[in-house]
Amino acid sequence: MYRILVVDDAATVRMYHRKLLSDAGWHTEEALNGVEALECVHAQESDEAFDLYVVDVNMPRMDGYSFVRELRRLELRHQAPVVMVSTEAQRQDVDAALDAGANGYLVKPAQPLDLVLSAALLLGDREAARAATQGVRT
Amino acid sequence: MNQADLLDQFVIEARECLEAIGKRLLDVEQDPDNDELLNDLFRSVHTLKGNCGLFEFKPLERVVHAGEDLLDRVRHRTLAYSAALADALLEAMDYSAQLIEQIERHGRIEDGADAGSIAHASALRAFVCDSASASSAEALAALPVVAADPASGEDVTPSWMSRLDLAAFASKSGVLALRYLPEEGCFFKGEDPWRLARTVPGLLQLKVEGACAWPQGDERAAWDCYQCNLDIVLCTDAPRAEVEAHFRCVAEQVAWCDATVNVRTAAPPSDGAVSPLLRKRAAALWNDQCELLARAGHSAGTVRAARRALTNLLSCVEGAAASAASASLAELSEEVSASSLLTWARSNAPAAEAVVVATLSPDARMPDTDIAAVLPRIEDSPPAAPQKVLKVGQEKIDRLMELIGEMVVAKNSLPYLAQRAEEVFQQRELAREIKAQYAVINRIADDLQHAIMQVRMLPVGAVFQRFGRLIRDISRKLGKEVNLVVEGEDTEADKNVIESLADPLIHILRNSLDHGIELPAVRRAAGKAPAGTIRIVARQESDRVIIEIQDDGAGVNAARVRDKAVERGLIHADQAATLSDDDAVQLIFLPGFSTADQISDLSGRGVGMDVVRTAIERINGGVELTSVQGQGTTLRLSLPLSMAVTTVMVVESAGRQLGVPMDLIVETVRVPACDIHHFKQARTTVLRGRVVPLRALNDLLALDAAPIPNDAGELAVLVIRHDNESVGLLVDQFQGASDIILKPLEGVLAGLIGFAGTALMGDGGVLMVLNPKELLQ
Numbered sequence: 047m048y049r050i051l052v053v054d055d056a057a058t059v060r061m062y063h064r065k066l067l068s069d070a071g072w073h074t075e076e077a078l079n080g081v082e083a084l085e086c087v088h089a090q091e092s093d094e095a096f097d098l099y100v101v102d103v104n105m106p107r108m109d110g111y112s113f114v115r116e117l118r119r120l121e122l123r124h125q126a127p128v129v130m131v132s133t134e135a136q137r138q139d140v141d142a143a144l145d146a147g148a149n150g151y152l153v154k155p156a157q158p159l160d161l162v163l164s165a166a167l168l169l170g171d172r173e174a175a176r177a178a179t180q181g182v183r184t
Numbered sequence: 185m186n187q188a189d190l191l192d193q194f195v196i197e198a199r200e201c202l203e204a205i206g207k208r209l210l211d212v213e214q215d216p217d218n219d220e221l222l223n224d225l226f227r228s229v230h231t232l233k234g235n236c237g238l239f240e241f242k243p244l245e246r247v248v249h250a251g252e253d254l255l256d257r258v259r260h261r262t263l264a265y266s267a268a269l270a271d272a273l274l275e276a277m278d279y280s281a282q283l284i285e286q287i288e289r290h291g292r293i294e295d296g297a298d299a300g301s302i303a304h305a306s307a308l309r310a311f312v313c314d315s316a317s318a319s320s321a322e323a324l325a326a327l328p329v330v331a332a333d334p335a336s337g338e339d340v341t342p343s344w345m346s347r348l349d350l351a352a353f354a355s356k357s358g359v360l361a362l363r364y365l366p367e368e369g370c371f372f373k374g375e376d377p378w379r380l381a382r383t384v385p386g387l388l389q390l391k392v393e394g395a396c397a398w399p400q401g402d403e404r405a406a407w408d409c410y411q412c413n414l415d416i417v418l419c420t421d422a423p424r425a426e427v428e429a430h431f432r433c434v435a436e437q438v439a440w441c442d443a444t445v446n447v448r449t450a451a452p453p454s455d456g457a458v459s460p461l462l463r464k465r466a467a468a469l470w471n472d473q474c475e476l477l478a479r480a481g482h483s484a485g486t487v488r489a490a491r492r493a494l495t496n497l498l499s500c501v502e503g504a505a506a507s508a509a510s511a512s513l514a515e516l517s518e519e520v521s522a523s524s525l526l527t528w529a530r531s532n533a534p535a536a537e538a539v540v541v542a543t544l545s546p547d548a549r550m551p552d553t554d555i556a557a558v559l560p561r562i563e564d565s566p567p568a569a570p571q572k573v574l575k576v577g578q579e580k581i582d583r584l585m586e587l588i589g590e591m592v593v594a595k596n597s598l599p600y601l602a603q604r605a606e607e608v609f610q611q612r613e614l615a616r617e618i619k620a621q622y623a624v625i626n627r628i629a630d631d632l633q634h635a636i637m638q639v640r641m642l643p644v645g646a647v648f649q650r651f652g653r654l655i656r657d658i659s660r661k662l663g664k665e666v667n668l669v670v671e672g673e674d675t676e677a678d679k680n681v682i683e684s685l686a687d688p689l690i691h692i693l694r695n696s697l698d699h700g701i702e703l704p705a706v707r708r709a710a711g712k713a714p715a716g717t718i719r720i721v722a723r724q725e726s727d728r729v730i731i732e733i734q735d736d737g738a739g740v741n742a743a744r745v746r747d748k749a750v751e752r753g754l755i756h757a758d759q760a761a762t763l764s765d766d767d768a769v770q771l772i773f774l775p776g777f778s779t780a781d782q783i784s785d786l787s788g789r790g791v792g793m794d795v796v797r798t799a800i801e802r803i804n805g806g807v808e809l810t811s812v813q814g815q816g817t818t819l820r821l822s823l824p825l826s827m828a829v830t831t832v833m834v835v836e837s838a839g840r841q842l843g844v845p846m847d848l849i850v851e852t853v854r855v856p857a858c859d860i861h862h863f864k865q866a867r868t869t870v871l872r873g874r875v876v877p878l879r880a881l882n883d884l885l886a887l888d889a890a891p892i893p894n895d896a897g898e899l900a901v902l903v904i905r906h907d908n909e910s911v912g913l914l915v916d917q918f919q920g921a922s923d924i925i926l927k928p929l930e931g932v933l934a935g936l937i938g939f940a941g942t943a944l945m946g947d948g949g950v951l952m953v954l955n956p957k958e959l960l961q
Contacts, residue, residue, distance in 0.1 A: 055227070055231060056197060056231040056234055056235055057193055057196075057197050058190065058193045058194045058197045058235040058238060059234060059235060059238070061189070061190055061193050062190055062238050065190070104227060104230055105227075106224070106227060117485070118482070118483045118485035118486045118489065119483055119485060120485060121485075122485065124492070125485045125486075125488035125489035125492060126489060126492065127489055127490075127492060127493040127496070128489070133230070133233065133234050133237065144472065144475050144476045144479060145479060147476065147482060147483070147485075147486040147489065148476075149469070149472060149473060149476060149489060149490060149493045150469055150472055150493075151472070154234050154237055155234075155237035155238045157343060159343070159346055159461075160465075163461070163462065163465050164465060164469065166500065167462070167465060167466050167469055167496065167497050167500050168469065168493050168496055168497070169496055170495065170496025170497070170499040170500060171496075171500070172499055172500045172502075175462050175500045176459070176462065178462075179346070179459040179461045179462045180349065180459060
């Protein structure tokens, strides 16, 4: 099963993201900020590494950009993609995320379809990607 | 998605945010140059705004968003922090708290909140407009402040389009998609939305869902089943004019979208199985990886992550081209350089015909602000182990508390059982065993009760927190300068005690501000510092929590208190003259007393300290006042740690069992009848050299019976504390202490004077618990 780490300081947002992602059939875990997220990454056994990170930008202790930079510096066997989710919608916000090394960017509040589809594509979960787009909401 | 859970979570977090914001605003006011405080403040507002976006709480979001913009500028020093700005923010947050209350109660914000929210938002935005960066700010204020609605906005494709499986009609031309949202009252206009939708000419596909969530559980009863709750999307290949004619009566309820363009560009016939949306998003993400790789200075980890993303994207896109690309990607070396991978990615982009749209949805809210460049990078704070906290609803704890209360009472039946075993069934051995078991159960019950009380314990600081704001607001209003000093805010007490403390404390603080602390000029003249100080000190003394509120104001003027009390007919002039100053100041606790010459909107109209005293005594607490004229006043509140379990002394009088709260009892003595002195109606005795007035409990309860002495001719005297003096109550017999759960009197008995409440005893009987203070007045 694919494993996703949701990093956000807002409990409501964590709950929302985890619910959407676990409804799509993935295992989710959460961290409250960059520092905790890195701790989670370190705590993983190598064969159980996360397959995707869904990361907020503005967080206490360590923000999303710094987290991605730190993550990419780690000697991990699996460097998994990162989707940044932030309230800002300017081009420079996307640039800042890409500068840090993120693989995708979504504007908060992420529409369920956007989040699930992006996650499915970055996870390489073809079934979930198709399910997400094929009128599951009838 | 379980909306209710998410909403609960939202309300909880929103409250936390508001509380943090309120506190931080005051902190920032003390220390406006502290970046860390400002960032912290900003983040709380930011979190709240982000959470609002998950729901349709536009009035709330509007206000919070305005606050966020304002603080963002303050944080970057493009706008100076000022008291006026803090006022506006505090007011806006108060308003937000009201909205959150509505959300909690009704699950939504009531209609008509728009006006208030716009007023608060524009009050906040006014600060932005006044500032130097006015040009961008005006543009900002003019724009809608609510996050882009997915159904409108500049999206090429409205989000409702995704509900239709347009790929199935990719080969058709002239496909028209539309969304029909029948209005709620449409049934009363003779409309039949379902039939109207079903009979659309050239109908290809039709999908229906509820316009809003269907009611669950109890809400179903309140649901108006005659209102329409339909959200219909459909597509047709009939000419638009024909379809428009079909919907001519409800034209304003229909949104149109020409689906052909989207279908044609997004879904090439060769890849019919993959939906256009998926392809579009995959292409966008592919594009993101290219952009990512194009940036210089990436670590090996970034390249590996991008490669993984590319591999995964390919595996989701079907078709011959994708398979070939996958194969060639696999051939690249494990440690491929960013530039080689980029070259490969650019030449192998899937479905070149697919529209490449940035993942970013267009949003023109903030055209000129440079937010990305200035987002905070807070990474230096030392890592601390995250505190593991379990959040539990209060009613669950209350339920647990109730059960333990019942358990405490139930265990008390064991001694009765032991007694019966011994006396009625002559089973001494069994009685001893029951007693032994009772000791064990008693200990466990005590531990259990202690443990659950710990759960309910809150630091008193929780209630002090809001006083910063209160004192700030009131002192500004009165033109006084006041510093609040809080000590011992970690002292803990039961949640109920803490909660019932808030109102009396507010009353006391208002009094101190209004009557105690003088105006700066007066203080200077008296040789004091112009700013007054109010100290709130909390500490634990054995099983009581002591809270002292000290001010260094004018103190209570004993002479004026005497005059007022006489003037208001509360006390006779002769009596007043004999009172010492210390006793005279206590008169302010009398109902209807007020020395304020003018009725102020702060301390009210004479509902003064008696209200405080009543409220404190209701939770088994006490108030003492000491005042030195010209130097200040100290109010000392003594409160129980917990209100849940009370220990009472059970006494017998005129054949009745009655409980007396243990914390009032000084001692129990037996006094020989000959040592009781009679003066007219009054009786007294001398205990250790002190005269103690005696009152017969039977008289106080209007029971027509004389106290019964024991065989040795001694009378039982329960000495209790009353207004700092000892008073002896004559009873028939003492029966020992008992732990009880005190239930206040309810219904018609609620007005009964002299009783604190009732308790269930272990033998199933009901014990009336006295309130000696009321009884003796």
